[in-house]
Amino acid sequence: MKHFFSLAAMLLISFISNAQIPLPVIRDTAGGGKYITRTMHLLESSTAEMRNTVKILVYGQSISEQDWWLSVKQKLEKRYPYANLIMINRAIGGFASQMLWKTVEMDVTSFYPDLVLFHVYGSHIDYETIIRTIRSRTTAEVAIQTDHITKDSEIADYDAHKLDLNFSVWENKMSFVFEPGFAEIYKCELIQVRKHWIDYLKDNGYSAAQFLRDGVHLNDNGNILMAAIIEPNLRLNPVYTEADPLGLVKTLRADTDFSLSTDTLLLPFEGNKVDGILFDDASPADSFLVFVDGFRPGRFQGVFNHTRPYDRQGGSFPWSMGCWYYLQHSFPWNHDEEWSCTIKTINQAQDNFTFSVAGSITGQDGEGAGQQDFVSGTGRVIISRDDWHIKRTHDVTGYTVQPGYTFYWKTYAMGMNMIVPAVNPIHGMENTVTFFQGIPNTKHVLMLVKKGNRWPVKAIRVYRPYWDRQDTFFLQATPATLSFQKSGGAKMVSVTSNTCWKVRSNSGWLHADIDAWSENATIRITADTNIGVSRTDTLFMEGTGTMPQKIIVSQEGIVTSNLLFNDKENRMVIFPNPARDYLMVYSGDKKVYSYQIIDVGGKIFATGGFSPLELKNEFKVDLNGLCAGSYWLRVNSREGVRLLPFVITR
Numbered sequence: 158m159k160h161f162f163s164l165a166a167m168l169l170i171s172f173i174s175n176a177q178i179p180l181p182v183i184r185d186t187a188g189g190g191k192y193i194t195r196t197m198h199l200l201e202s203s204t205a206e207m208r209n210t211v212k213i214l215v216y217g218q219s220i221s222e223q224d225w226w227l228s229v230k231q232k233l234e235k236r237y238p239y240a241n242l243i244m245i246n247r248a249i250g251g252f253a254s255q256m257l258w259k260t261v262e263m264d265v266t267s268f269y270p271d272l273v274l275f276h277v278y279g280s281h282i283d284y285e286t287i288i289r290t291i292r293s294r295t296t297a298e299v300a301i302q303t304d305h306i307t308k309d310s311e312i313a314d315y316d317a318h319k320l321d322l323n324f325s326v327w328e329n330k331m332s333f334v335f336e337p338g339f340a341e342i343y344k345c346e347l348i349q350v351r352k353h354w355i356d357y358l359k360d361n362g363y364s365a366a367q368f369l370r371d372g373v374h375l376n377d378n379g380n381i382l383m384a385a386i387i388e389p390n391l392r393l394n395p396v397y398t399e400a401d402p403l404g405l406v407k408t409l410r411a412d413t414d415f416s417l418s419t420d421t422l423l424l425p426f427e428g429n430k431v432d433g434i435l436f437d438d439a440s441p442a443d444s445f446l447v448f449v450d451g452f453r454p455g456r457f458q459g460v461f462n463h464t465r466p467y468d469r470q471g472g473s474f475p476w477s478m479g480c481w482y483y484l485q486h487s488f489p490w491n492h493d494e495e496w497s498c499t500i501k502t503i504n505q506a507q508d509n510f511t512f513s514v515a516g517s518i519t520g521q522d523g524e525g526a527g528q529q530d531f532v533s534g535t536g537r538v539i540i541s542r543d544d545w546h547i548k549r550t551h552d553v554t555g556y557t558v559q560p561g562y563t564f565y566w567k568t569y570a571m572g573m574n575m576i577v578p579a580v581n582p583i584h585g586m587e588n589t590v591t592f593f594q595g596i597p598n599t600k601h602v603l604m605l606v607k608k609g610n611r612w613p614v615k616a617i618r619v620y621r622p623y624w625d626r627q628d629t630f631f632l633q634a635t636p637a638t639l640s641f642q643k644s645g646g647a648k649m650v651s652v653t654s655n656t657c658w659k660v661r662s663n664s665g666w667l668h669a670d671i672d673a674w675s676e677n678a679t680i681r682i683t684a685d686t687n688i689g690v691s692r693t694d695t696l697f698m699e700g701t702g703t704m705p706q707k708i709i710v711s712q713e714g715i716v717t718s719n720l721l722f723n724d725k726e727n728r729m730v731i732f733p734n735p736a737r738d739y740l741m742v743y744s745g746d747k748k749v750y751s752y753q754i755i756d757v758g759g760k761i762f763a764t765g766g767f768s769p770l771e772l773k774n775e776f777k778v779d780l781n782g783l784c785a786g787s788y789w790l791r792v793n794s795r796e797g798v799r800l801l802p803f804v805i806t807r
Contacts, residue, residue: 179361179379181385183353188396193298196272197393198400200233203240208585210241214270214297216626217277218257219250220305223375225383226274239565241586247681249475251553254278257288259483259544267462267571269430269594269620273477274387275488276302276350278328281335292343292597292624293598293614294429299345303332305383306354307373315355315484332715344403344623346390353386359694408434417612421604428621430458430594431603434587439578439613446575447592448604450675450701454572458676459595461490461570466498470562479507479547479558485539487679489671490568494518496538499563507551507558514538536679537568571595579615592785594620597655597676599627600702630656632700634708639696641684641712650680650696650708658700663784665760667710682710689802692787714787731790735804740790742777743771747794754780755789762788780805 158711188195201211213233215226230244247264249257254277265273273291277284291297306312307328314326315333324330332351340347347541358365366372368379375383406430411417415424431449447454454460465474472478479500482492495517501524503510510527525531527547531540550556572593581588592603599623604612632654639648652658652674659673660680670681681695691714698706730743743748750767762783767773778790785807 164696167361178363178381181353181357181382183305183386183389189390190346190392191397192340192344192401193272193300193391193403194393194397195401196298197391198235199271200240200242201393203237204585205239205336206585208239208241208583210243210586210589211237211269211272213244213272213274215244215246215248215270215274216263216265217248217275217302218252218723219248221248221274221302222246222250222678223386223678225375225380228380228384229274229388229391232384235393239585253277253284254281254287255279256482258283258290261287261290262294262463263463263484265291269295269503273299274302275299276304278304281331284331284335285339288339288343288345289624291443292345293622294595296430296620296622298405299343300348301336301340301345302334302348302387303351304328304790305350305368305375305379306358309365311365312355312358312469315351317557320693321612326489336766347506347535348384349385349391350386354382357382372776400431403623405623407619407621409619410777411612411615411617415617417614420607422597422604422614423604424617425430425600426603426619427598427600427626428600428619429596430578430590430620432618432620433576433590433592433614434616434618435590436579436615437588439588440580441577441609442607443611443613444575444577445608445612446608447573447604447616447656449593449596450601452657452673452675453574454593454596455491455570455574456489456597456657456673456675457593458489458674458678459597460572460593461568462565462595463496463569466564466566468562472564475546476550476554476563477556479550479556480564481540482546483541483544484566486537487539489674490537490570493567493569495565495567497563497565500558500560501735503547503558506548506661508548510547512559518786528771537774575608589618597627598622598625599630599655621655624737627655630702632653632658632697632698632703632706633708637708639682639708639710641710643713645684645686645712646787647681647683650682652678652680652698654678654700654703656701656703658698658703661697661699662694662710664692664694664786665711665756665757666692666698666787682708684710684712687712687714687787689787689789690804692804694784694786706716729792729799729801731801732804735806737806739780742776742778742792744792744794745776746774747792747796748774749776749792749794751793752778753793754778755791756786 196211199211203209213220220612222666231807234242249260257277261639288299291299311326311329318324324333337347339345368376368382370376379673409415415422424720466478466480467474468478474480499513501511501513507794511524513521513524514533515521519535522533522535527545528542530542547558553741572591576590634650634652654676660669665686668683671678693709693711696708696710729745729747750772753761754763755761765778783805785805787804790801790803792801
C-alpha cells in the first residue's frame with residue numbers, strides 16, 4: 158500500500174513552523190481511509206464546474222471544542238479549494254457520553270453531515286449509543302478519535318498490556334478495545350490518536366504534561382499535535398476506489414432512472430431522506446407538491462426536530478443559560494413554532510424552581526416544577542427532572558438564574574409539503590432542496606405532483622443510513638383492550654410503527670385525537686357519556702404493509718339491557734333485545750311513518766318508512782350489516798318521536 162500518511166510533515170510546516178516542538182511525523186496506518194471514502198471522493202472530485210457540498214461536523218466534548226479543528230478545517234479548505242466545505246463544531250464541553258447521547262438528535266441528525274469527527278469520554282455503553290444513533294439516523298461517515306495521553310503512567314500501562322489488551326487504565330481500554338470494536342461493528346474510521354501520541358512522546362522524550370494546560374485539556378503544542386494526527390487521516394486512500402461501498406446515497410436521474418412525462422411522479426425508494434436537484438433556472442412558477450407513502454412529509458414524527466435552547470441575552474448553551482439540555486415529545490408536532498420557558502420561582506441553590514411553557518402558536522401549555530417530570534398540556538413538550546442543566550451550570554460557572562428568566566427554542570420541519578423553487582445563485586453548485594428527512598429507514602414511495610408550469614427536477618437523491626436498515630413494516634398498538642365508565646373519559650393508546658397508519662372505528666361514540674399518522678405516537682381515545690346499555694366497539698389500527706391491529710373497547714351503561722323494552726305510556730314494544738338479525742316493533746295505536754337506527758353519537762346507520770296509505774303499527778327492522786354495539790331506534794309517528802335503546806350482539 159502506498160504510504161500516504163508519511164506526508165504529514167510536509168503538509169503541516171506552514172502551521173507549526175513557529176512551534177517549540179519537533180515537527181510530528183505520523184507513522185503509516187494500514188487500511189486508513191476505508192470508511193470515509195464517500196466524503197473524500199466528494200472532496201477530491203470537486204471542480205470549478207462541479208462544486209460538491211461536503212458537510213463535516215466536529216462533535217464531542219471539550220477536547221473537540223479546542224482550536225485544533227480550525228487548523229484541520231483550514232488545511233482541508235486549502236487542499237480542496239473547489240469544494241463547498243461546510244465544517245462546523247457543535248461539541249459541548251463537560252458532556253461525557255452519559256449526557257451527550259441525549260443531544261445527538263438535536264445536534265447531529267438535524268445537520269445530517271457527510272462526516273462526523275467524534276471524540277468523547279465516559280461510559281462505553283452510552284458511547285456506542287451515540288455511534289449507533291448517528292449511523293442509523295444519518296448517512297454520515299464517522300471518524301472515531303481515540304483519547305490523547307494525559308499522564309505518563311498511561312504510557313506505562315499501554316506498554317505493559319498492549320499484547321493482552323487487559324488494560325487497567327480506562328482510557329487505554331476505551332482506545333484500544335472498545336472503540337476499535339465499535340469502529341468495526343458500525344463501519345467507522347478509527348483515528349488512533351492515542352497510539353500516535355504515545356509514539357510521539359516516546360520518540361521525542363516528552364512528558365504528557367508538556368502538551369496540556371491543566372492535566373487534561375490541550376495547550377498550544379497539544380493543539381498542534383492533535384491537528385498533525387487528525388489531518389493526515391482525512392485523505393483519499395487510492396486503494397479504495399469505490400466512492401460509496403456501503404450504498405449510503407443514490408442519485409437518480411430524470412429520463413434515465415425515472416420519468417416526468419406526466420403531472421405525477423411515483424418513485425419507490427429505500428431510506429430516510431430525499432433531496433431534489435433542480436435545474437439552475439428553476440423558478441417559483443415551477444412549484445410541486447411532495448408526498449411520501451401518501452402522506453405529507455410533516456405527518457412523519459421524525460421529520461420534526463428542535464433547536465438548542467437560546468435566550469435574548471446572548472447566553473451560550475448550556476454554561477451561561479438556565480435551561481434543559483434534552484427535550485422529549487410524544488405528541489406529533491405539525492407546524493413550525495417558537496417555544497418559551499419562563500422561570501417563575503427559584504431558590505438560591507438553583508435546584509428547586511417552577512416554570513411555565515408556552516408556544517407561539519399553541520399558547521400557554523402548562524406549568525411545572527424542576528424536581529418533577531413535566532408533560533405539557535398538549536403533550537408536545539416533555540422534560541424529565543433529570544434533564545435540567547440549571548443546577549450544574551450554577552455549580553460549575555456560578556451563573557445564577559433569576560425569577561422571570563426566559564429561554565426559547567424552535568420546533569421545525571426538516572422537509573416541505575410544497576417545493577417553490579428558486580433560481581440557483583451560485584455557478585457550479587447543485588441547486589438542491591431537501592424534500593424531507595427523518596422518516597423511517599425502510600421502503601417508501603415518493604410522490605411528486607406538478608402544480609406549476611414545468612417540472613424543475615433533474616435528479617433525485619436518496620439517503621439510506623448504514624445501520625438499522627429495515628426491509629419490512631411493523632405496527633403495534635397497546636393496550637389491546639380499553640374499558641370506560643358510563644361517564645366516558647379518555648384513555649391513551651401507544652402506537653409503535655415505521656409505516657403510515659390510520660384509526661377506524663365502527664361507531665360514533667369513540668373519538669381519536671389522531672386519525673392517521675406515521676411512526677410512533679400516543680393517541681388519546683375519548684368515549685362519550687353512555688346514556689344507554691353497556692356497549693362494545695373495536696378500534697382498528699390499519700398500517701401500510703402490516704396486519705391490522707385491533708383494540709377492543711367496552712363501556713358501562715346507564716340503562717339495563719332487558720329482554721323486552723316496553724314503553725307502557727306510549728304502548729311501544731321492541732324485541733328481541735339484545736338482538737342479532739332483526740328487531741320487531743309494536744307501536745300500539747300509534748301509526749309509524751318512518752324510523753332510523755342511530756348510534757349514541759347521532760350517526761344514522763339505517764332508515765325505513767311507509768307510504769301515507771300504509772302506515773304501520775307493527776313492522777320488522779332488518780339489522781343485517783350492522784356491527785355489534787349499542788344503538789337507538791328512532792320511531793317517527795304522527796303523535797311524535799320516540800327513542801328506544803337496543804343492543805346488537807354477534
